[in-house]
Amino acid sequence: MANFGFSRLAVVAPFEAHWREAKSAVGAEGLLKEAKCTERLAEAVADCTLVVGTGTLDRRKAEQRVVSLRDLGPRIGAELKRCGRVALVFGQEKRGLTRENLALCHLLATIPTDERQPSMNLGQAVAVCLYELARGESRPDTVQDPRAESATAGELELLAKLVAEAMAAANYSPAAMKKVNRHGVQLLLRRLHLNSHDARRVLGLFRRILWKLKV
Amino acid sequence: MANFGFSRLAVVAPFEAHWREAKSAVGAEGLLKEAKCTERLAEAVADCTLVVGTGTLDRRKAEQRVVSLRDLGPRIGAELKRCGRVALVFGQEKRGLTRENLALCHLLATIPTDERQPSMNLGQAVAVCLYELARGESRPDTVQDPRAESATAGELELLAKLVAEAMAAANYSPAAMKKVNRHGVQLLLRRLHLNSHDARRVLGLFRRILWKLKV
Numbered sequence: 192m193a194n195f196g197f198s199r200l201a202v203v204a205p206f207e208a209h210w211r212e213a214k215s216a217v218g219a220e221g222l223l224k225e226a227k228c229t230e231r232l233a234e235a236v237a238d239c240t241l242v243v244g245t246g247t248l249d250r251r252k253a254e255q256r257v258v259s260l261r262d263l264g265p266r267i268g269a270e271l272k273r274c275g276r277v278a279l280v281f282g283q284e285k286r287g288l289t290r291e292n293l294a295l296c297h298l299l300a301t302i303p304t305d306e307r308q309p310s311m312n313l314g315q316a317v318a319v320c321l322y323e324l325a326r327g328e329s330r331p332d333t334v335q336d337p338r339a340e341s342a343t344a345g346e347l348e349l350l351a352k353l354v355a356e357a358m359a360a361a362n363y364s365p366a367a368m369k370k371v372n373r374h375g376v377q378l379l380l381r382r383l384h385l386n387s388h389d390a391r392r393v394l395g396l397f398r399r400i401l402w403k404l405k406v
Numbered sequence: 407m408a409n410f411g412f413s414r415l416a417v418v419a420p421f422e423a424h425w426r427e428a429k430s431a432v433g434a435e436g437l438l439k440e441a442k443c444t445e446r447l448a449e450a451v452a453d454c455t456l457v458v459g460t461g462t463l464d465r466r467k468a469e470q471r472v473v474s475l476r477d478l479g480p481r482i483g484a485e486l487k488r489c490g491r492v493a494l495v496f497g498q499e500k501r502g503l504t505r506e507n508l509a510l511c512h513l514l515a516t517i518p519t520d521e522r523q524p525s526m527n528l529g530q531a532v533a534v535c536l537y538e539l540a541r542g543e544s545r546p547d548t549v550q551d552p553r554a555e556s557a558t559a560g561e562l563e564l565l566a567k568l569v570a571e572a573m574a575a576a577n578y579s580p581a582a583m584k585k586v587n588r589h590g591v592q593l594l595l596r597r598l599h600l601n602s603h604d605a606r607r608v609l610g611l612f613r614r615i616l617w618k619l620k621v
Contacts, residue, residue, distance in 0.1 A: 193523035194530075218523050261541060303540065308408035308433050311533070315409075318530035319537045325518065326476060 193219035195321040201227040201235040232292045237345030240275035244296035245320060246287045247309040253299050254378050260323050263300045275341050279320060284313040294377040295344060342390035350390060351376045353397040360404035408434035410540040416442040416450040447507045452560035455490035459511035460535060461502045462524040468514050469593050475538050478515045490556050494535060499528040509592040510559060557605035565605060566592045568612040575619035
C-alpha cells in the first residue's frame with residue numbers, strides 16, 4: 192500500500208493473535224497503526240460510495256457487474272471526481288470474499304490471471320491492484336458527472352434492511368425466503384447506483400411504508 | 407509467475423538450505439522443479455537477447471537506459487517478435503541488483519513507487535512486473551523489425567572478455583583500471599544492441615587483434 196501511495200487500511204474481523212503481532216514493512220508503520228479494525232465489512236465501508244470487490248471467478252458466477260482490473264481505474268477516477276469515497280475489498284487468501292461480503296460490493300474487479308493458476312497470493316493481489324490504480328490511467332478525461340454524490344454503503348445497507356423488513360411485514364413471500372430476498376435486495380440496490388439524495392428519499396418512503404404496515 | 411502464465415525460472419546462487427526447502431504455491435510445482443539453478447547471472451541469461459534489470463532508483467544513478475515498467479511491454483514485444491529471448495532479472499530483496507549484475511542488463515525497468523516508500527517486497531515486485539507484461543500491451547503494432555536476431559548475452563559477455571583482454575594486451579591503461587574498463591565495456595556493448603551477425607563479426611575481429619597483440 193505504501194509503495195503505491197495508499198494509506199487508509201481497514202481490517203475486518205482479523206484473527207486476534209495475528210493482528211496483534213502484525214508488523215509492517217520498514218517505513219510503513221503508520222499504515223498499520225492507523226488501520227481501522229471492524230467486526231463486519233459493512234462497518235468498514237459504511238462511508239464509501241463505491242465498494243469494489245476483488246477476486247477471480249474460477250468457480251462461481253458473479254452476481255454483480257464484473258470489470259477487468261485494467262478498466263477499474265477510469266471507473267474509480269470518475270467516482271473520485273464527484274467526491275466519492277472508494278473501497279477496494281480483498282477476501283481471505285484461501286476462500287476469497289464470501290457471498291455475504293460480495294453482496295456489499297457495487298462491482299467485482301478481476302485480475303486477469305492464467306486459467307490454470309487463477310488463485311493469487313493476497314499480498315501480491317493487493318500489489319497488482321494498487322499498481323494498476325497508481326499506474327496513471329485513473330484520471331478520465333470525461334466531463335464531470337452531473338449526478339449528485341453517490342449514496343454511501345451505509346445508506347444502502349440501511350435501505351436494504353428497511354426493504355427486507357417491509358417485505359416481511361407485507362408477507363411478500365414465505366419466511367424461509369427471507370435470507371434470499373435480503374441478498375437479492377442488496378445486489379439490486381447496488382446495481383441502481385443511487386445518489387445520496389435518491390437514497391434518502393427511498394429511505395423515507397420505506398420508513399413510511401413500514402410504519403403503515405405495522406400499525 | 408504461474409498466475410500470469412510465465413514458466414521459465416532461473417535462480418542464481420541461492421542460499422542452499424532455503425532453496426532445497428523452497429515450496430511453490432499449489433498448482434505451480436512444475437515451475438520450481440524445472441527451475442534452472444546457476445552460480446552466476448551470466449550463465450542464467452547466456453541464451454537471452456534482451457536482459458532487463460528491475461529495481462528502484464532511490465540511491466543510485468543508472469548506468470544503462472531506464473524505462474518505466476509501463477513502457478517495457480512494447481519493448482519486450484518487439485524483441486519477441488524478432489524471435490529474441492527475454493530475461494527479467496530481480497535482485498535480492500534487501501539490496502537489489504549488484505552493480506556487476508546490472509552490467510549484464512540492456513535496460514533497467516523501474517516500478518513507479520511512491521518516493522516515500524520506494525522499496526518493494528520481492529514477490530510483490532515480481533507480481534506487478536509480470537501483471538504488466540501480461541496486461542496485453544506487449545504486442546506492438548509496428549512492422550517487423552528488419553534487423554537480424556539480437557546478439558545473446560553469452561555472445562556479449564564473450565565479446566566483453568575479449569575486448570578487455572585486448573585492452574590489457576595493448577596496455578590501453580594502467581592495470582588498476584582493468585576492472586573499471588571491463589565494466590565500461592559491458593555497458594557499452596549493451597547500449598549498441600548488436601545483432602548476432604555483427605556480434606560474431608566483432609568477436610572475430612577481436613580474436614584477431616588479440617592474437618596479433620600476443621605474438
